[in-house]
Amino acid sequence: MTAKDYQAAAQKAIPPSKSYKNIPMAFLVGGLLCVLGQAVINLALSFGLEKDMASACGSISLILLSAVLTGLNVYDNIAKHAGAGTLVPITGFANSMVSPAMEFKSEGYILGLGAKMFSIAGPVLVYGISASVIYGLILVIMG
Amino acid sequence: MAKRLGRYTLQLERPVSIIGYAAAGSRKEAQGPLGKYFDCINEDSTFGETSWEKAESALQKCAVNKAIKKAGITPGDIDIMLAGDLLNQCIGSTYGARQLGIPYLGLYGACSTMAESLLLAALLTETGLANRCLAATSSHFCSAERQFRFPLEYGGQRTPTSQWTVTGAGACVTALQSGAPYVQAVTIGTIEDYGICDINNMGAAMAPAAFATLCHYFHDTETLPSDYDLILTGDLGMIGTQLLHQLMDEAKLSITANHKDCGLLIYDRLKQDVHAGGSGCGCAASVLCSYILPQLQDGRLQNVLFIATGAMMSPTSVQQGESIPGMAHLLHLSHYFEKEDASC
Numbered sequence: 001m002t003a004k005d006y007q008a009a010a011q012k013a014i015p016p017s018k019s020y021k022n023i024p025m026a027f028l029v030g031g032l033l034c035v036l037g038q039a040v041i042n043l044a045l046s047f048g049l050e051k052d053m054a055s056a057c058g059s060i061s062l063i064l065l066s067a068v069l070t071g072l073n074v075y076d077n078i079a080k081h082a083g084a085g086t087l088v089p090i091t092g093f094a095n096s097m098v099s100p101a102m103e104f105k106s107e108g109y110i111l112g113l114g115a116k117m118f119s120i121a122g123p124v125l126v127y128g129i130s131a132s133v134i135y136g137l138i139l140v141i142m143g
Numbered sequence: 144m145a146k147r148l149g150r151y152t153l154q155l156e157r158p159v160s161i162i163g164y165a166a167a168g169s170r171k172e173a174q175g176p177l178g179k180y181f182d183c184i185n186e187d188s189t190f191g192e193t194s195w196e197k198a199e200s201a202l203q204k205c206a207v208n209k210a211i212k213k214a215g216i217t218p219g220d221i222d223i224m225l226a227g228d229l230l231n232q233c234i235g236s237t238y239g240a241r242q243l244g245i246p247y248l249g250l251y252g253a254c255s256t257m258a259e260s261l262l263l264a265a266l267l268t269e270t271g272l273a274n275r276c277l278a279a280t281s282s283h284f285c286s287a288e289r290q291f292r293f294p295l296e297y298g299g300q301r302t303p304t305s306q307w308t309v310t311g312a313g314a315c316v317t318a319l320q321s322g323a324p325y326v327q328a329v330t331i332g333t334i335e336d337y338g339i340c341d342i343n344n345m346g347a348a349m350a351p352a353a354f355a356t357l358c359h360y361f362h363d364t365e366t367l368p369s370d371y372d373l374i375l376t377g378d379l380g381m382i383g384t385q386l387l388h389q390l391m392d393e394a395k396l397s398i399t400a401n402h403k404d405c406g407l408l409i410y411d412r413l414k415q416d417v418h419a420g421g422s423g424c425g426c427a428a429s430v431l432c433s434y435i436l437p438q439l440q441d442g443r444l445q446n447v448l449f450i451a452t453g454a455m456m457s458p459t460s461v462q463q464g465e466s467i468p469g470m471a472h473l474l475h476l477s478h479y480f481e482k483e484d485a486s487c
Binding site: 004022070075079104 | 299336385
């Protein structure tokens with residue numbers, strides 16, 4: 001068997017992901033998180049907060065919830081079933097910061113926790129901010 | 144002294160016996176089908192330590208001490224220790240062995256380390272360069288995850304091809320004396336790379352190495368798969384096993400009837416949510432030392448080919464887009480020694 005034939009055989013041997021389960025779960029959990037965020041926003045609005053401030057309250061609450069659940073070793077068990085449902089909303093970003101911070105604390109607060117907490121979220125920050133700079137420049141030039 | 148058979152295989156001429164062996168594991172391994180055969184189980188995967196690396200050292204130390212005790216000797220009776228693990232610079236082994244005072248050789252064979260260390264131990268013993276040798280290896284799910292993959296609490300979904308690193312260790316003491324199980328022959332593996340790049344599909348990356356080593360061994364010894372009770376691979380998992388069967392069938396050396404894989408034996412794959420099976424140095428090591436060697440000792444198994452497979456990549460090579468080279472070393476273990484009467 002040549003390497004090429006083998007790679008084809010290996011590809012064929014891979015069982016498919018359980019999309020029939022994963023996609024509805026992601027939709028359900030992701031949707032529930034959005035409902036939760038909206039509920040917090042509505043609550044904040046009912047307390048008389050401005051719309052901007054109320055939105056921030058929604059985001060902060062979800063970040064806090066995600067960070068606390070990560071700290072309690074619960075988040076990964078939910079994410080195992082929810083997949084993109086917990087990854088895509090802001091909860092996934094919070095988990096990607098908190099989990100390496102917890103993991104690498106054993107290497108110290110500076111080079112462990114401090115440096116490695118960006119090991120997963122770092123690229124998102126770099127390319128997210130870079131994209132917004134480019135977008136800003138385009139807006140200045142075109143606008 | 145050991146003689147060379149063909150290009151790859153070394154036949155032992157004097158009886159090298161595994162006089163002591165032990166397997167250590169943690170909770171998930173205890174819950175698996177082989178849990179009751181382990182010598183030491185610590186339900187707490189931290190092993191009372193403050194880091195996962197220290198926990199792995201404690202785990203390996205547990206297996207080593209037990210193997211020495213079962214051999215009825217002390218660390219001072221061992222001339223050479225050969226050990227390795229998956230951690231950078233093999234700290235799991237060196238930190239575990241630092242209080243033993245045994246001349247030490249560190250090895251890196253990834254998940255093939257049990258076969259690598261045991262074959263070297265057998266050769267050093269057979270040639271008389273060492274009276275007794277100790278071969279040991281370990282892996283820990285948590286220390287491997289943080290080094291090769293993601294933090295433990297990171298919320299990701301594992302792919303169906305991914306394997307679960309076994310929190311386990313195995314240790315064997317070899318000596319030139321009578322008493323099953325014996326090491327009959329060893330085949331040193333070649334590095335095989337069929338261009339698999341997926342770090343979550345190690346079984347597929349390693350199967351060609353197991354295939355090559357088995358073919359080399361059968362060719363060198365002029366034997367067939369049916370001459371053995373059991374052909375035991377290290378941690379190919381479900382996908383690697385399927386691919387190895389395909390490769391062997393194509394080479395007209397079918398092993399389907401008597402092949403088992405440690406990665407599929409150690410866990411209940413579906414109930415314990417380990418996807419394609421177990422992996423890691425501790426997978427082959429703990430299955431060998433808990434479940435296989437006792438059967439070889441009492442004669443329930445007569446002839447076993449033990450092939451531990453290793454994926455020889457690093458996180459750096461994977462990030463640089465390199466494919467994953469596989470390696471597999473083989474030991475022929477038996478209940479009897481063919482030349483026992485003449486040699487003793």
